[in-house]
Amino acid sequence: MSHEKIPLGISTCLLGYNVRYNGGHKKDRFILQTLGDYFDYVPVCPEVECGMPIPRESMRLEGEPDDYRLITHKTKEDKTGQMMRWGRKRLRELEEKDLCGYIFKSKSPSSGLFRVKIYAPEGHHVWNTGTGIWAGMFRDHFPLLPLEEDGRLHDPALRENFIERVFVFKRWRDFAKKKTGYGELVDFHTRHKLLIMSHDVEAYRRMGKLVAEGRNRNFDELLDEYLGMLLSAMTKLGTIRKHINVLQHILGYFKKQLSSDEKQEFLQILDQYRQSHFPLIVPVTMLNHFVRKYGNEYLEKQWYLNPHPTEMKLRTHV
Structure with a gap:
C-alpha cells in the first residue's frame, strides 16, 4: 500500500553513517528498517556540520546543572559557541522541512535529550540532568514537535507513544495547511476523541468543551490553544486502565447488534488484556471486526482503532 512518508529529523549516526567522534556509527535497525518504511529521515550531525573533523576529540558537558558548556575532553576547548552559531542557521533551514518529529542520539553532549551527564569543572561531581547543546536548541525552537531518543524507543510503551504523537x-499539519474553518476542526477533534481519551481523560473533556464553545472565538487563537492541549494530552502514556475505558466505551456502540456469544467472547478477551495476558492489538482487532460487520460511521472514522499502520507492529507488547 502506497503512503506518504512523514519527514522526521534524526541524528545521522543512527542511520549507519560513520560520523561519530571515533569514526564509527550507532546504526539502529528498527529505526532504519521498520520505521524507515514510513518516515523520510532528515539526518543531522551537529559536530560534523559545524565543522569538526572525523575522527575528533571526544567532548562532554561541563559546568553546573543550570549553566554548562560543550568542552573537549583532553584539550579543554570550549566548542559551545561554534555549535550554537551553526545551530541557529541549521534551525532556520529545518523550518522549511515540515518535520513532524525528531529522534536524537541518547547520552550525546550535543544530541542527548534526557539525562546527559554534566561534569563539574573541578572535582568529581556529576549530574545526570543535562540536555545536549543541539538538542536543547532544537527543543526550544520547535517546542511542539514530538521528540524522542533512540534508547527510549526500545521501550515498547515509549515507542508507541512517540509514533502516535508523530x-x-x-x-x-495536513489539516492546518488547508486553512479550513470551524467545521473541519470539529471533524478533526471528533475523529481523535477516543485516541485522546486513551491518553488523558481530563484533557479529552476540556478539549471537547473548548471546541464546543469555540465557534465565536478568533479561529487562529482557537487553533493554537487546541493544538497545545492536544499535544500535551498525547504525551501522557496510555495505560491498561485507560485503554479498557475506551474499549468498553466502543463496545457500548454495539449493545444492540452483538450476540450474547460475541459479547461474552469480547469480555473474556478484555479480561485477558486486563491481566496482561493479551496485547492491546487483540481487543482492538476484535472491535475493528465488529465495526466492519455491523457498521458504525462514527467508529469507522476513529483514529484510535487505526492510529498508525499495522505493519509497524505496535500495540503488540504485553
Missing part, C-alpha cells in the same frame, strides 16, 4: 502531528 502521526497525530502529521494529521494536524
